[in-house]
Amino acid sequence: xxxxxxxxxxxxxxxxxxxxxxxxxxxxxxxxxxxxxxxxx
Numbered sequence: 001x002x003x004x005x006x007x008x009x010x011x012x013x014x015x016x017x018x019x020x021x022x023x024x025x026x027x028x029x030x031x032x033x034x035x036x037x038x039x040x041x
Contacts, residue, residue: 001009
């Protein structure tokens, strides 16, 4: 593995972590909205 490959891998790992965090936040928001919608007013 060359230095450029290692840098690219590091950048991709960082981007992957960022996207996973974003997905988790969106899933939590979705769960909250479903819970609110299911409650009777």
